Amino acid sequence: MSGYPPEMQESIRLVEATRPRRLKETFPTMTLEEREAILKAYHPDYKEETFRAIRVGVSKGQKMPLELADIVEGRPHIGPDFDLSDPIAETDVLVIGGGGAGASAALLAQENGAKVILVTKLRFGDANTMMAQGGIQAADRPNDSPAIHYLDVIGGGHFTNVPELVEALVMDAPFVIKWLEDLGVMFDKEPDGTMVEVHGGGTSRRRMHSARDYTGAEIMRVLRDEVRNREPDITVVEFSPAIELVLDDKGQIAGAVVMNLETGAKGYVKAKAVVLATGGGGRLHYQGFPTTNHYGATADGVVLAYRVGAPLGYLESMQYHPTGAAFPEQILGLLVTEKVRGLGAQVVNKYGEQFVYPLEPRDVESAAIIRECARGNGVVTPTGQVGVWLDSPMIDILHGPGTIQRALPAMVRQFARFGIDITKEPILVYPTLHYQNGGVRLRADGSTIIPGLYIAGEVSAGVHGHNRLMGNSLLEILVFGRRSGRSAALWAQQVRPGKPTLAHLERWNRELEETGVDTGVVSPILLPDYTRKQGYK
């Protein structure tokens, strides 16, 4: 019995009817001009009323989503008088964040001689890294090259990416794959060792490496295992998010104040260098969108770095993944990996007709789906959610029976839990909030303008310009996690620490007062609040 209600099954029959014809059809790709036009008309980034300029700090005047602006302008959890005289721990490098960027930074910092403490808000590994399904890009096939990868990245990012960061990304990429292999990551390979590689949206070569559709999970659990093998050089402290960075009287980084989420206790962790790897902010649900992000994705790092004076960038653009689950309601907004399209599934409307090339860059693909639904060609679910079909059964027809089960076990399992067999029935999808393109300004060695403060991953800005391609975030967290970890360790070896102080909070509070800015928020907010206040009657 199908998990789809009868009215949706009627549309599925149309999808099935057009499938034999569509198998031979390729929908044309858009020109750069067509891309620009559809983005302006339909992409959520162009809804002016959902953005505003921030009014305080070094990036004053910069536009970002309303929800983010409110927390960036928020009040700190602690006052400038918080006692720093008795640190709860001391280390060379403090890594904030327990996803792939933080884990790889910790490993490289340790390899470069540093003692490391890694603090993380939830459990070590509870991060978007774990949820990344489709793959990781690296130009390692003979018909590909880092230069071709470079061009794909910068074109996908609308030519606004920082060139030095793109260079680092594409040139380190094959080394990252090798590093992961040596750590024991099980990439999908042919019997002769050739990597199985597919396309992602906006790629001109097949360079998406995968580990079934658990690519991020496989990478994360291996990195986590490796970090744990390096205790006590690396100490991992879970359920302890940073709530404020600490500088010294020379303006260098001096550690962070962390909070035990379970007891509420706050304490100062003294450090010579800090790697901020806190990820993005999907749980702020910009414009009311559902999100693919994990529970802790509340843009903490942007808040922390900004308060100590690190400039922000690119936050006027957010990535909406084209294919979030639109049915069933229980998994609304969860990721349906781009690999489904990479393997050949087309995107079709309620009549079973294609309306967009399935592998446009993500922002363009999302805008096209939003337009198709706005034109009334979407499927409406019993709860009123609209979506279009991702024709997954095509994959087994194109590549042979069993391909879906073998290449997409997580997706098959996810939908089977709700009575939907994606090997036989298409998947209903709609764009979902996925990735923070912008964040804190990054330099190629992982540094920021704050001496001793390094960053890596989604918290950072500039690698992807205004739009990231699939498979470049798993790559980014490892490229810049490794770079920032190494740089932090080297910095820690030679820095002459001054006296720790929270003077930046005095300045921050004064600026809020003078400008009259009061958003009523204490930030970082740490977790979203989904509770309903009167739960039982």
Add this chain to the structure above:
Amino acid sequence: MAEEQENLIPVFIMGKQYMVPAGLTIMKAMEYAGYKLVRGVGCRGGFCGACATAYRIQGDPKLYFGLACQTVVQPNMYLAQLPFFPARRATYDIARLEPTPTTLFSLYPELLRCLGCGTCTKACPQQIDVRAYMAAGMRGDIARMADLSFDCIMCGLCAARCPAEEGQYNIAILARRLYGRYLAPRSRHLEERLEEIRSGKFDAEIQALKNMSVEELKARYKARDIEPGD
């Protein structure tokens, strides 16, 4: 979310009754009931293993397991979160191991204590046949253990239920890492590319791209040839 729904069902969170809308996942039902979760919540998408849950249904003698973010509530469910369960893990240097049965047995001697009872398999929310991969491990078949355990999210339910006190998921990740590093075929084209990058083969081209104007880049981007899908 519809506020005053007619279709409320009773569930028991750690023994206490709450009325929650039918159709919610266990996790959303707990939040509906007023819990702001810190433990027992992570990715909310079935990948991280933070929300392992044990439950019974009133009048049913069976014990059930699932992920709170992926399991829909049923009337009269008795729910208990298992956000953490201790299991021993060995410490090792992956670069100094050999991919042999002896490595598995010396780092995890308890592997050989497995009773083959299959309680682990019944508890696995990923429907992994844990018993089968443990059996492969006991035979020293690292490749099979790696393959069968691949979808493991390390939630710990197998370890919580095991009468032989195994930490199955920790043994399994050792097998997978041994497989990935030593037993999987090496990728020749990757090694060749690393050599090319080290020798500076792409440096000039990348420098040229970095120095290009946006107009030049656009022209180059438009002129790219796209490799066919298969």
